[in-house]
Amino acid sequence: MTTDASTRPVVEMTGITVDIGGTTVLHEVDLRLFAGEVHALMGGNGAGKSSLVKALSGAYRIGGGEVRIDGEPVVLAGPAEAEAAGVAAAFQDVDLCGNLSIAENVMIGHEERRWFGISWAATRRRASAVLEELGLGELDPRRAVATLSPAIQQLVAIARAMVTHPKVLVLDEPTSSLDADEVATLFRALRRLRDQGVAILFVSHYLEQVYALSDRITVLRDGHGQGEYATRELDRAVLISKMIGKELTELRRIGSDRRAHRVEPTGTPVFRAVGVGRRGEFAATDFELYGGEVVGLGGLRGSGRTELGQLLAGVARSDSGTFLIDGRTVGLPNPAAALRHRIAFASEDRREGGIIEELSVRENIVLALQAIRGWARPISNAERDALVERFVESFDIVAPSLDAPARQLSGGNQQKVLLARWLATRPHVLVLDEPTRGIDIAAKVEIQARIAELARGGMAVVFISSELDEVVRLSDRIAILKDRRKIGEVSNGPGLSVDTIIEMIAADDEDDA
Template structure:
């Protein structure tokens, strides 16, 4: 890291404000980057990280504020303007062409030309030089991109970004699809670029990676800059507090609110997974859930919560480990296979993975049960009515909403419709990923109360929420995840608080962990 005192910022954002319909994504944000430094931007969902990247890369002009590059005010009309200012970007999705070779992807738009068109010999040589500067001499420029691993593709995207020797490199979730060994390779490349004086913006949900690679951190929350900190001076617990908007002293005062029901811990678990995982998604994990028990999954975004839910529900296939349901070893090749074993999922994103907006609430509620029975055996009108009436009463749904397109209903009502759909199959295991996100307090309490009742009725519940208070309030046991790995498990009780979970997440794993 080059000493800050000896340099002027290479990038300086002053008072950046960005408005979208109904929301202020950035609110008067100041930000700076120095040459030869890795600067991590940290924050939870809707913090403003993606919008900050959009301003720097020219995909979104600020509504107010100034962008200064090397002391010169700039106004970016698009990506080309940002690139001309020396800013290159590698996005989470690599945006490469799988039908082209490594060299063709690296040099796309920058091919070396001769009198007869593209000079492929010189083009491949330039690609090899760019790869060599990143320490990737072993990657053959002639190799078809389709033959590469996700990590190699990420490195090809990085080579394309640095082929023009940018002054600033923006890395937006660059490790999201990589395993630990591949992350270590990418980190080595990033350190090499830093030593050459490149200013690197590192955006990631992975806490330990940010601490391992960054020199400085800026924390955003709700579109506002909370502060800028030297990484070496920032404790993990303090960072989490700033990201979540909770003061650690306040967290210590929060007690564990216990449910009235109790579960029997003996007997065969309703679900048991051993060494269950998927390469690039989540490390091998052990988890078991008893009937009548709520097991909470706690962790920051990027910890692997939703990835584990997807594996347990058959939405994504595991490539390691075993899964047992009611004492029977099963392989979940699809969500319909999970339904046959009475495993139901309410996914995190209700708009993209849950509701079908143009169908009515009534039609959405019967989808899972109809899929379980098969489309050749349609539910009768009487069966539909009985099912819908059951959950209208149980979840306090308004009868007037039933025949309206579900996209026109409130977020709380949509969430109740999804819960009714999952319950209609009479699940033995119910996996709930953010079931109360984005709904009002009254609806949230109603959904929480219903989840507790379901456990009391003998359903095994896996519960995920980014609100740690909610996890502590509802769970009998809490599995703590960080950086796609299970790092601990807590048996809930009066002595367990939100701070207990935060301290486990914030614990320093040691200098060699994960990298």
Template sequence: MTTSDASRRPVVEMTGITVEIDGTAVLRDVDLSLHPGEIHALMGGNGAGKSSLVKALTGAYRISAGDLYISGEQVVLSGPAEAGAAGIAAAFQDVDLCGNLSIAENVMIGHEERRWYGISWGRTRRRAVAVLDELGLGDLDPRRAVSTLSPAIQQLVAIARAMVTHPKVLVLDEPTSSLDAEEVATLFRALRRLRDHGVAILFVSHFLEQVYAISDRITVLRDGVGQGEYPTRELDRAVLISKMIGKDLTELRRIGSERRAHRADPTGEPVFKAIDVGRRGEFQPTDFELHRGEVVGLGGLRGSGRSEFGQLLAGVVRHDTGTIQIDGVRVALSNPAAALRRRIAFASEDRRDGGIIEELSVRDNIILALQGIRGWARPISRAERDALVDRFMESLFIVAPGPGVPAKQLSGGNQQKVLLARWLATNPHVLVLDEPTRGVDIAAKVEIQARVAEMARAGVAVVFISSELDEVVRLSDRIAILKDRRKIGEVSNGPGLSVDTIIEMIAADDEDDA
């Protein structure tokens, strides 16, 4: 961004913004300014108010106090349609495209080129191609079904749809949460192209490295209050994190230190034992043991079979080779319900499709699995339910207006903690956690990792699956290393173990195969 760019009048200026929901202030006296030709990152912990500020800017939330100026004129937005008419467009984390429709149909939906006889599909496709070309996607076949595209290209198609009206401002809420590194690079090339064409981009993300790679300025929120606005190149990462969470990174270091102090070589009979467990075409037969109070990490690169193996262990997918023993007794885990009856719980990496039920309240989401174990003939009493929900909302620091609000109103990190609370409420003996910190900010990571360590100290046997090898090393007593849907080795944790050790083992396996 040039000096002249920085000195231009903001296309959006929000001053003293306060937003209240059901009488509770979710934003208090927040300022935000967006300039043409700039990528402005919005950072903050779960419940910090990022989504609320985005909804205020896009007209979904009414501003209770404060002023909103667009191109120097004060405006009051009564809904998203008015925001769109004022030049503000948005694309969100959960890409809302129609998979059975073509790229052109998705890009132009609601803006089709019409003639006296109806929609002119030829002109509509040509306009879609022109918009896609602005994002560097002019070579895409506009007739191709969206369902055949990669997640990154789907995200770009969603952005293209937002750009059809040539907005002044593009709001992107967690656009990279489900993308790999190569796909992120594709998206960033498109964003830089839009920035160079003068679009003001608000980039909401919890990925620090991505924010530093793509943004010109950063605004930080915490607990609904602004913590300042900074040029990205002048804001140290440690300072940013401390402003986001209100404390430094000593908490993560403490968790790792406590895990190492807690660690002891397992003795006695394992609580869980898998012998030659696998599934044809999905995971090779593998032995695996878990002892009480032990955290065993599954370490491996993308495609190694981490999630698939976790699902086999928890009965989410039925194994067709081998046997499973609980406390030395052979059991049949034919489905998740059978596993739950044995106090084996599985928390899916996909909180939207495999976990949280968005329309249910936070309260009902938390007690769902426990009520399922008991059966609907033995309902949980109101007193027990309220005590249980209050305990987990407090211990997991779940930020919500109240336990009765729909789970869809919570931030992603708080939804993740509600899902964790659901399985903890079942008092599990074995807990399989698949990517429990994916899509959450550093503050939520600290809280979730602290709870995992606490569960282990309480005697729960935990299988911890994460694509972030540093947190696998931080939390695990032992690490099973996976590659190409098989286990290639296992290591005990200790002072000499690092992420590099795991990567070297994976690379060495390549040499052995050769």
């Protein structure tokens, strides 16, 4: 379990400085990792977490400071040197070959060889032994990785990192795409590794997970270390204030402001869906939106939140019902038609349905606006630059350069770029699907404050989140969903809480019985 603090650290990073493109991203940061301990690395958007992880794993050059492993100074000139020193890493984006087997992925670069070449039988046996150490002995090493769930793929990536029996395992956002059961599976394996004496560096935005798993926490803010703490001794409010540099009042203020300024909608809805649904995906339903209000979609996993949001924005085509905008019937057969009617949809999947990583920050922000205009009417450089600079400043988007590929941005900054893209189209209706998923608390505060500001400015917003406390905080009204149908609707107010929504869902179970 946890090693006594007087014991020599496995890894000791002292005064670490890292420069990227002439910008200092880490300023004399310290980090200690002990055997048999899970150490969480926490920080806000742009705090330097990924930079420190990459410095330890050899991906970034360390410009100043010292690294000691088992008390001996080392130079981590690249990933190979880090691996040789006993440091292995598994990152947020699982880099596995789906067409290859589990054994081939686990043992890639470390296959068992004989005089005649690779012995696949021996390679599979060794892969099975590594999987067994993680509690995954039931997996067939011949099975194709593409057939595995995201959680098991993450564990296969960890198994690959453990082939060399490293002293240190670095995990950067390993749970970002996992559900609760999958997280539990992963945590069982990590606790098993911890108990075997491995030092684990765990980077995550999820406070609940950090407190459930870690023994110690190091906090970064703006590239500077904010201290090292025993997890059990660090109050959550104190942790958050250290991460964002101020007391945790912003989220409470956003919720209070939303409730204080709520006005019962009157007149003609900006947007109305009557009997809209899609067979096999979401039951036909009615839905209304008024200017200046946020309507949340509240429901548990599998309730149909995303499916309804996609129907409302033309991403999925309804096979029943009617859409009305300002009282006029319109067709929404696809996202392009929705954009022409000033309805924008921001996907929950930043990579697959949102950010185009190869394009620059500039190009990502103007992409939807250019699509509306058509490629025959290109946006001028002057208009593009003015638009981009305005959003970068107002959203406080942190990027190495506006011409840098979007893949170089942190998750929180990518989310801001995606939100800026849709706001550049000047939408009347904005459908946001999980806009704060997988980003740190500081970026969440910024994005939630921005959504509240948009509503105050008259925009109609559909807000989808798996975190029901966010839905309650931001929404004027909440549509309650279950089993891909709408079961009710409730106005927000002082008496409404997450428990209210859960009770409504449970009561529907009793009605069905």
